[in-house]
Amino acid sequence: MMGEDSQLIIPPSFLALYLEPHRSRPNASHAVITARYEFCEDLATMLTEHAAEIKSSLHVTDDDVLSRVWRGLCTPNSGVNAAEAQWVVNRLAELLGWPLPGDMSLE
Numbered sequence: 001m002m003g004e005d006s007q008l009i010i011p012p013s014f015l016a017l018y019l020e021p022h023r024s025r026p027n028a029s030h031a032v033i034t035a036r037y038e039f040c041e042d043l044a045t046m047l048t049e050h051a052a053e054i055k056s057s058l059h060v061t062d063d064d065v066l067s068r069v070w071r072g073l074c075t076p077n078s079g080v081n082a083a084e085a086q087w088v089v090n091r092l093a094e095l096l097g098w099p100l101p102g103d104m105s106l107e
Contacts, residue, residue, distance in 0.1 A: 039079070040088050043079075044092045047088070048092060051065050073085035073088055073089070
């Protein structure tokens with residue numbers, strides 16, 4: 001998805017967060033989706049250094065770090081919803097070259 005006056009390409013994985021099953025049109029406007037994508041991409045990028053530091057200082061696995069980040073993102077004041085939190089964690093793993101985590105849940 002790309003706006004008429006924007007060079008920003010929103011990846012299908014993010015756009016899918018705004019598609020209801022069996023629908024082809026997003027349930028939010030292009031402006032909302034673009035703003036949310038930019039926020040989530042910036043958040044994932046900003047978390048890369050922090051995640052690497054957690055792994056190094058606590059001597060934990062990639063999955064442990066990603067799980068900790070995900071739980072933090074699922075708090076009410078994080079600024080993202082649960083689906084966006086999962087996307088941010090997946091994007092963070094991609095940026096760090098770590099294996100993608102499975103779907104996470106607050107068990």
